[in-house]
Amino acid sequence: MKESGRTHPAVLVAIWVLLLLAPYWLGLVGGYTALGARVLVLGLAAMSLNFLLGFTGVLSFGHAAWFGLGAYGTGLALKWVAASTPLALLLGTLLGGALGAVLGAMLVRRRGIYFAMVTIAYGQVFYYIAYRWNALTGGDDGLRGFSRQPLEIGPWHIDIAANGVAFYYFVLACFAAAVALMALLLRSPFGHSLLAIRENERRARFLGIPVEFHIWIAFALSCVFISFAGGLYALLNNFADPNNLHYSLSGDLVIMAVLGGMRRFWGPLLGAAVFVVLQDYVSSLTTNWMSFIGLLFVAVVLFFPRGLLGIARRRSLA
Amino acid sequence: MSLLDVREASKNFGSLAAVRGVSLSVRAGELRAVIGPNGAGKTTFFNLITGAFRPTSGSIHLDGRDITAVAAWRRVTLGMARTFQITEIFPELTLAENLRISFEVASGLRLRPWISRATAAKLHRDVEEMLDLAGLAAKAGRLVGELSHGDQRAAEIAMALALRPRLLLLDEPTAGMGEQETYDVAQLIRRLHRDRNLTIVLIEHDMRVVFHLADRIAVLDQGSLIADGTPAEIAANAAVQAAYLGKPNDAGAA
Amino acid sequence: MIQLLLFNVTNGLIIGAFYVLMALGLSLILNLSGVINFAHGGFLVLGGYLAYTLTPFLGYWGALIVAPLLTAVLGVVIEQVLIRRLYGRDPLYSLLMTFGLAFIFEDATRYVWGAQGLPVTIPAFLGRPVSPSLFFITYYRLFMVVVAAVAVTLLFLLLRYSRVGVRIRAGTLDLETVSTLGVNVGGLRALNFALGIFLAGLSGVLAGGQLGLDPTMGSGLLMPSFIAIIVGGVGSLPGTLVGGLLIGIASGVTAVFFPSASEAVMYVLMALVLLARPRGLMGEEGLMT
Numbered sequence: 018m019k020e021s022g023r024t025h026p027a028v029l030v031a032i033w034v035l036l037l038l039a040p041y042w043l044g045l046v047g048g049y050t051a052l053g054a055r056v057l058v059l060g061l062a063a064m065s066l067n068f069l070l071g072f073t074g075v076l077s078f079g080h081a082a083w084f085g086l087g088a089y090g091t092g093l094a095l096k097w098v099a100a101s102t103p104l105a106l107l108l109g110t111l112l113g114g115a116l117g118a119v120l121g122a123m124l125v126r127r128r129g130i131y132f133a134m135v136t137i138a139y140g141q142v143f144y145y146i147a148y149r150w151n152a153l154t155g156g157d158d159g160l161r162g163f164s165r166q167p168l169e170i171g172p173w174h175i176d177i178a179a180n181g182v183a184f185y186y187f188v189l190a191c192f193a194a195a196v197a198l199m200a201l202l203l204r205s206p207f208g209h210s211l212l213a214i215r216e217n218e219r220r221a222r223f224l225g226i227p228v229e230f231h232i233w234i235a236f237a238l239s240c241v242f243i244s245f246a247g248g249l250y251a252l253l254n255n256f257a258d259p260n261n262l263h264y265s266l267s268g269d270l271v272i273m274a275v276l277g278g279m280r281r282f283w284g285p286l287l288g289a290a291v292f293v294v295l296q297d298y299v300s301s302l303t304t305n306w307m308s309f310i311g312l313l314f315v316a317v318v319l320f321f322p323r324g325l326l327g328i329a330r331r332r333s334l335a
Numbered sequence: 336m337s338l339l340d341v342r343e344a345s346k347n348f349g350s351l352a353a354v355r356g357v358s359l360s361v362r363a364g365e366l367r368a369v370i371g372p373n374g375a376g377k378t379t380f381f382n383l384i385t386g387a388f389r390p391t392s393g394s395i396h397l398d399g400r401d402i403t404a405v406a407a408w409r410r411v412t413l414g415m416a417r418t419f420q421i422t423e424i425f426p427e428l429t430l431a432e433n434l435r436i437s438f439e440v441a442s443g444l445r446l447r448p449w450i451s452r453a454t455a456a457k458l459h460r461d462v463e464e465m466l467d468l469a470g471l472a473a474k475a476g477r478l479v480g481e482l483s484h485g486d487q488r489a490a491e492i493a494m495a496l497a498l499r500p501r502l503l504l505l506d507e508p509t510a511g512m513g514e515q516e517t518y519d520v521a522q523l524i525r526r527l528h529r530d531r532n533l534t535i536v537l538i539e540h541d542m543r544v545v546f547h548l549a550d551r552i553a554v555l556d557q558g559s560l561i562a563d564g565t566p567a568e569i570a571a572n573a574a575v576q577a578a579y580l581g582k583p584n585d586a587g588a589a
Numbered sequence: 590m591i592q593l594l595l596f597n598v599t600n601g602l603i604i605g606a607f608y609v610l611m612a613l614g615l616s617l618i619l620n621l622s623g624v625i626n627f628a629h630g631g632f633l634v635l636g637g638y639l640a641y642t643l644t645p646f647l648g649y650w651g652a653l654i655v656a657p658l659l660t661a662v663l664g665v666v667i668e669q670v671l672i673r674r675l676y677g678r679d680p681l682y683s684l685l686m687t688f689g690l691a692f693i694f695e696d697a698t699r700y701v702w703g704a705q706g707l708p709v710t711i712p713a714f715l716g717r718p719v720s721p722s723l724f725f726i727t728y729y730r731l732f733m734v735v736v737a738a739v740a741v742t743l744l745f746l747l748l749r750y751s752r753v754g755v756r757i758r759a760g761t762l763d764l765e766t767v768s769t770l771g772v773n774v775g776g777l778r779a780l781n782f783a784l785g786i787f788l789a790g791l792s793g794v795l796a797g798g799q800l801g802l803d804p805t806m807g808s809g810l811l812m813p814s815f816i817a818i819i820v821g822g823v824g825s826l827p828g829t830l831v832g833g834l835l836i837g838i839a840s841g842v843t844a845v846f847f848p849s850a851s852e853a854v855m856y857v858l859m860a861l862v863l864l865a866r867p868r869g870l871m872g873e874e875g876l877m878t
Contacts, residue, residue: 076681126867130623130680131823135863138815142856149849206444209436216425223385223423225411225440225498234446264812268627268688275685280427308696314689315671318682 024283032283036189040182050181051253052297054188056290058249061192063273063285064199065242070271071279072203073235074215078133078267079140083240085262086113086143087247089154092257095163102166102177102252106191109248110241116143117240118233125229125236128218137264144262159258163251188249195242200282202238211235268314276317278324287325336399338363338534339502344383344393346376353379355558356393361502366528366535368545371555372578377538378420380555381506384536385417386410397502414501418491420510420538426480430471430490433479434462437497461497469493469523485516492523503527505537509544517541524548546570554578594845596726601841602834603730603799604813606737609833610792612814612821613744614785616829619818620761621781623680624672627687629789629814630807631694636660636790637797637806638702641709649712653736657790664786665779672782673775691808698804709797733795740791741830744784748826757781761824816855820862822872831870 024032035042039053066080091109095101098108120139127135147154154160168175168187177184202208210231213221222228251257260266269292277288295313300306321327339361346354354376361367371377382388384395386407394403397413405413425433438461444450450458466472469489474482479490488508495503508524509517521544527533528548539545545552545566552569554562556578562569569575611633618626640656647655667690675683715729748754756777760767768774796806813836821832836855844851862870 070681076679076684078684123863123867130619130625130684133680133684134625134815134823135819138812138819138856138859141812142860145853145856149853202448205448206436206439206450207446207448209432209439210445212428212432213425213436213440216427217423219419220423220425220494222408223387223411223417223419224437224494225408226445227406227408231445268685271681272685272688275681305696305700307692308700311689311692311694311696314685314692318675318686318689319671322678322682 024281028283032286036192039189040185048294050185052293054181054185054253056286056293057185057188057192058246058253059270059273059293060286060289061195061249062243062246063270063277063289064196064282065239065246066270067274067279067285068199068203068242069235069239070274071281071284072208072215073211073232074218075232075236076129076133077136077236077239078271079136079138079264080239080243080270081264081266082140082143082262083113083117083243084247084250084266084270085147085257085259086116087244088251088257088261089147089160089247090244091248091251092160092163093153095166096160100166102168106245106248106252109251110245113244113247114237114241117244118237121233121236121240125233137267140262140264140267144259144264147262148259154257154259157259159256160251161256164255165252184253188253191245191249195245199242203282207231207234269310272314272317275324276313276321278326281324281326284324284326291325336363337361338365338398339384339536340396340399341380341384342394342396344380344390344395346379346383346388347391352558354383354390354555357555357558357560358393359553359560359563361534361536363501363534364532366524366537366548366550368537368539368549368552369555370539370542370545370552374557375555375578376558377555378506379558381417381504381536381538385415385504411498411500414499415504416495416498416500416502417504418488418495418506418508420506422484422487422491424479424487424491424494427478429476430479430482431462431466431475433490433494434465434497435459437494438462438465441498465493465497468496470519485512485519488512488516488520489523492520496527501534503533503535505535505539507538507540509539509541517544521548594842597841597845598838599726599730599841600844601838603733603837604841605834605837606734607792607796607810608813608817608837609741609830610737610788610795611810612817612829612833613741613826614788615814616818616826617757617781617785617788620824620826621757621764622672622676622683622778624675624683624687625680626785627684627811628667628690628694629687629785630809630811631691631698632660632664632786632789632807633793633796633810634698634802634804634807635663635694636793637709637802638698638707638793639790640794640797641702641707641802644710649710653791653794656794657787660790660793661783661787664789665783668779668782673778676778695804695808702802702804704804707802709794709802711798715798729798733799736791736795740788744788745826747784753777753780813855816859818869820855820859820869822866822869825869825871828869828871 040050043050043053062084066077069075069077087109090112091105094105094108124132124135148157165178167178175183177187210226213224213226214228214231218228247261250261273288273292274285276291277286278284296310299309337360341357341359343356343358344354345352345356357380369377369380383390386405390403394401396402397415402410402413435458438458439445466475469492471486471489471493474486479487482490492508508520512520524535525548528535549566551564552566553560554569554575561574561578562572611629615626615629618624636656639659640652643652643656671686672683675686711729715727715732717728719726719728719731748758756767756772760774760777764774800806817833817836818829820836821828836858839854839858840851843854
């Protein structure tokens with residue numbers, strides 16, 4: 018493919034330099050390293066959602082469920098299975114990914130607004146379980162009693178537990194791996210088939226693409242990615258609570274993707290950065306932050322429906 | 336032996352019978368036109384052939400194989416490609432990307448998470464060739480949604496050709512086109528038929544195009560097949576004339 | 590035991606009636622305009638609070654009618670200013686818009702009326718139990734069910750026999766054809782939106798009398814209403830009616846035997862229905878796929 022929609026190499030370099038140096042410049046602009054990690058994690062979550070929303074054209078409005086499942090899975094694994102951060106992350110990702118794949122199979126025939134509605138309702142099932150199953154999840158108080166463990170890689174010992182900067186780089190490495198995989202997939206024939214479905218489902222079908230099957234795979238992959246992000250979120254906070262699965266977080270993730278530009282690969286990361294920083298700032302100023310977030314939703318829909326990166330009209334996608 | 340064989344196909348939508356017991360047989364290498372007044376059931380008939388709908392009764396056979404229960408996308412892999420009355424393309428992708436995706440799917444790569452450089456180069460060459468064939472080489476990098484109506488129609492035909500079909504179904508390929516564009520598309524279809532010996536079934540309103548191109552013509556009216564024959568036979572057929580001139584009483588008598 | 594069962598079935602019926610009122614409003618708007626109105630719960634709360642403010646001036650009965658009407662008027666204003674422009678665009682945008690509006694509504698309610706709960710005074714006779722043996726059934730509970738039933742009946746009569754109602758139903762099936770017949774689709778959608786919001790406002794007033802008012806009560810009713818629509822089948826108003834009653838009664842009955850599972854049962858019900866009938870109980874092929 019001509020790849021005319023590829024991010025400009027200079028922009029790409031700028032993004033990675035900013036991310037790599039974040040612990041050093043965040044403090045200068047009034048931020049802090051944990052905020053940077055939060056942007057990365059929620060950015061990855063929004064990009065995972067956008068894999069479906071922006072690149073397959075499927076409107077999932079319950080994606081927080083898989084995010085939260087990853088978070089709880091990771092937390093529970095650390096608490097009950099083994100004191101290993103990578104293993105816990107893997108188990109959390111598998112939990113969300115597997116449940117996403119199973120439920121996705123039941124959803125793929127639905128479209129548009131109906132799909133959105135059913136994903137919300139299914140997502141709330143998991144919220145409800147996390148909220149009610151006190152013995153396992155800690156219920157409304159959230160899951161506590163676990164903490165991320167230092168990494169032991171061969172002879173090296175990396176203390177991501179106590180050292181915030183080390184943890185940031187751990188998150189960044191995970192983010193980079195996930196994002197690279199996502200980019201690879203989107204550039205492949207499989208990724209192109211997803212674009213085809215987004216652009217015109219009927220044409221895609223009469224090109225010989227089994228549309229439901231491809232949507233199912235995209236859904237499952239998206240769940241795997243977002244569960245991974247959820248697992249990182251649990252590690253970041255050493256905590257998971259039912260709000261990690263609630264549909265209002267799903268709404269936040271969608272608005273991040275739209276705010277940044279859901280037709281752009283890096284759009285959701287930008288959206289997440291803006292959203293997280295605004296939320297952090299506004300909630301420290303006023304108790305009416307809900308109105309503020311609400312106004313942000315309304316403003317994005319009215320003024321930036323193509324997102325911040327979509328303002329400059331793009332020539333091509335992919 | 337016929338490539339496409341439709342046997343007694345009917346389709347009802349609730350109480351409305353859109354297609355009534357139509358049988359049609361298309362030989363390999365034939366160019367068959369399907370004509371009929373508006374609402375005659377032509378597009379529904381196409382949808383039965385291509386698998387957009389299951390027939391209420393009757394069966395569809397491709398190359399002797401019963402494909403009545405075969406899903407639409409799989410019929411494409413069996414060699415059936417189609418275009419639509421209202422152009423169906425990927426509007427926010429470039430023309431080259433539209434064709435690239437078609438070739439990727441046609442090459443059985445649709446689930447591949449990566450491809451080799453050699454494969455990518457091959458796909459690139461395929462796209463260039465097809466652009467030349469369709470006369471669209473200059474517009475490869477343009478978003479298809481921004482092309483002229485005529486170019487979009489041509490792009491859709493090119494996408495269908497990229498699937499390397501044995502049977503090509505075109506639903507009103509000249510719809511909404513000007514004089515010159517109509518001529519260009521008709522020439523393209525003739526080349527495909529003559530030079531590549533492609534089997535084509537064509538729904539068309541423009542009678543000059545139909546009588547100029549078709550080997551045989553099938554006429555549908557109110558869901559039924561009222562005539563099937565060579566252009567000369569159809570031109571002389573009283574029932575066809577009645578259907579077109581809108582004299583239902585005469586049609587019954589014919 | 591029988592009393593407990595009866596109590597919970599009645600409870601379930603009342604809850605079901607709320608779900609039905611709420612879900613029917615959502616359904617009306619969803620079916621005709623393709624908008625999932627996340628702010629529906631916000632309108633419900635607003636209806637309740639308006640009734641609270643109006644009762645000293647109009648009395649309970651006046652507020653019961655006027656508060657939902659005012660809510661509906663506000664609904665139309667919001668529809669005309671903000672939501673109308675999103676019709677025909679990707680449903681994503683109306684979803685986000687109403688999502689944001691729900692936040693604003695909740696915060697605004699808290700700002701105007703305060704975060705703490707407020708009681709709604711109901712006429713004294715409605716507060717009395719129906720009979721000493723059925724002490725748990727107050728007249729108010731019966732009253733709520735009756736009002737809900739009347740509202741639903743009127744709605745279905747309106748849709749069945751009035752010109753506007755017929756147009757709304759036709760528009761649900763095929764809006765394009767309706768518009769080519771010369772019907773003012775914009776006006777129809779606004780009216781339909783008002784109708785849906787009126788039902789939300791009405792359930793707000795009714796709920797306030799039973800549970801008191803609280804800025805967050807709307808979002809709590811939203812999810813059961815979604816499930817009522819999904820269980821009944823998206824696109825079918827009778828389905829929504831059945832779905833709402835079904836999950837209301839199911840959770841009432843479950844409360845007798847497994848109190849902690851009374852909420853879970855609606856999710857279980859949804860999963861079972863969707864497994865057996867992917868389009869819901871009364872959903873039709875081709876509608877809202």
